[in-house]
Amino acid sequence: MIGIETISIYLPGGRVDNTQRLEKFDITEEFLRTKTGMTRLSRKGAGEETSDMCCAAVRVLMEERELPAEEIECLIVCTQxxxxxxxxxxxxxxxxKLGLTRDCAVFDISxxxxxxxxxLSVIKGFMLSNGFTRGILVTADPYSKVIDEQDKNTSLLFGDAATATLISxxxxxxxxxxxxxxxxxxxxAINVKSENRRLEMNGRAVFNFTATVVPGNISRTLELNGLEKADIDRFVLHQGSRYIRDTLAKRMGLALEKVPFQxxxxxxxxxxxxxxxLANEEDASKHILISGFGVGLSWASTVLTKVNI
Incomplete structure (x- = not known):
C-alpha cells in the first residue's frame, strides 16, 4: 500500500495585515472577517524563491522523520x-539544493x-508503476510574485506557503x-495578464463555478469510494474564502465544524x-474527504482513510 505517511509545512514569517487596509479598499472589518475571512496574509521574503520555500518544507520533513536524502526516490513539485x-x-x-541522489526522479506539475x-494521484501512480517506496509531493505557489497589490479582488486573498507530503x-x-x-x-476566470504579469480574477465567475460544480463532484467522490456524507469525519476543502466554505457547507447540508476554515x-x-x-488534522478522524478547485477551471476530490497500524 502506498499512501500519506506525514505532511510538513513551511509558512514564511512575513505578514500583510488586512485589517490595516480596510480604508484603502473601502471595506468593513465585518466584511473582511465574514466574507474573505483572511485577516492576515503570509508573505515570502523579498529574496526568497519558490525553490527556497520548497526546500524549507522538505527539510522540516526530513528532520522530523529522520529521513536520509538517499532514501527519497522521487520528488514532484506542484507550482504555477x-x-x-x-x-x-x-x-x-x-x-x-537538497543534495538528492542522481537516481531520484524529479519533475514539476502545473x-x-x-x-x-x-x-496525490500523480505521485501514487508514479511510485506504484516504478516500485518506489519513498516519494515527496511538494506544493509551493507564491502568488505574491504576480499579485497586483492595488486589486481588491486578489490583494486581500492570497498568501504564500509550502508543504511537503511524504508518500510511502x-x-x-x-x-x-x-x-x-x-x-x-x-x-x-483566473489568469495572469501577459502585458504586466499580474493576476486577474473574475470573483463572481469563480464563486458561481464553485457553488454549482463542487457539491456534485463531492457527491460522486463519495459514491466512487462507497461512502455516505455521514461516514466522513472532516471535509477539508480548498480555502478560497470563508464565504465559499460557508456556501459549500450549506449547499451540502454539512455542519460547519466538519468543514474547517483555517x-x-x-x-x-x-x-x-x-x-x-491536513498537517494538523487530529487523529480521531477515520475518513477525510479532500477537495481542491479553482484555476483552470479545475477540480478534484478524493477520500483519505486512516490506516490501522
Missing amino acids: NPDGYGLPHTSAIVHG LGCSGYVYG DRPKWDIGRFCFGTDGTHSS AGDYGNTISSSVPLI
Missing part, C-alpha cells in the same frame, strides 16, 4: 509560479488550487479513488491550502 521563467524546472533546482489532490509504503492515510474535472472554456492568518495558499489543514 516557478523559479525564474520555469526553465529549468523548479524540482531540479530543489534537487540540487496546477493551481486543485493541484494537491491531482498531485508505511502510510498513516490510505488514498482512495479520485473524481476529477476541468472546464477550460472558463480558463480566463486560512484566516495566512490566506488562500493555492495548492498548499488542503495539506496545511
Whole structure:
C-alpha cells in the first residue's frame, strides 16, 4: 500500500495585515472577517524563491522523520509560479539544493488550487508503476510574485506557503479513488495578464463555478469510494474564502465544524491550502474527504482513510 505517511509545512514569517487596509479598499472589518475571512496574509521574503520555500518544507520533513536524502526516490513539485521563467524546472533546482541522489526522479506539475489532490494521484501512480517506496509531493505557489497589490479582488486573498507530503509504503492515510474535472472554456476566470504579469480574477465567475460544480463532484467522490456524507469525519476543502466554505457547507447540508476554515492568518495558499489543514488534522478522524478547485477551471476530490497500524 502506498499512501500519506506525514505532511510538513513551511509558512514564511512575513505578514500583510488586512485589517490595516480596510480604508484603502473601502471595506468593513465585518466584511473582511465574514466574507474573505483572511485577516492576515503570509508573505515570502523579498529574496526568497519558490525553490527556497520548497526546500524549507522538505527539510522540516526530513528532520522530523529522520529521513536520509538517499532514501527519497522521487520528488514532484506542484507550482504555477516557478523559479525564474520555469526553465529549468523548479524540482531540479530543489534537487540540487537538497543534495538528492542522481537516481531520484524529479519533475514539476502545473496546477493551481486543485493541484494537491491531482498531485496525490500523480505521485501514487508514479511510485506504484516504478516500485518506489519513498516519494515527496511538494506544493509551493507564491502568488505574491504576480499579485497586483492595488486589486481588491486578489490583494486581500492570497498568501504564500509550502508543504511537503511524504508518500510511502508505511502510510498513516490510505488514498482512495479520485473524481476529477476541468472546464477550460472558463480558463480566463483566473489568469495572469501577459502585458504586466499580474493576476486577474473574475470573483463572481469563480464563486458561481464553485457553488454549482463542487457539491456534485463531492457527491460522486463519495459514491466512487462507497461512502455516505455521514461516514466522513472532516471535509477539508480548498480555502478560497470563508464565504465559499460557508456556501459549500450549506449547499451540502454539512455542519460547519466538519468543514474547517483555517486560512484566516495566512490566506488562500493555492495548492498548499488542503495539506496545511491536513498537517494538523487530529487523529480521531477515520475518513477525510479532500477537495481542491479553482484555476483552470479545475477540480478534484478524493477520500483519505486512516490506516490501522
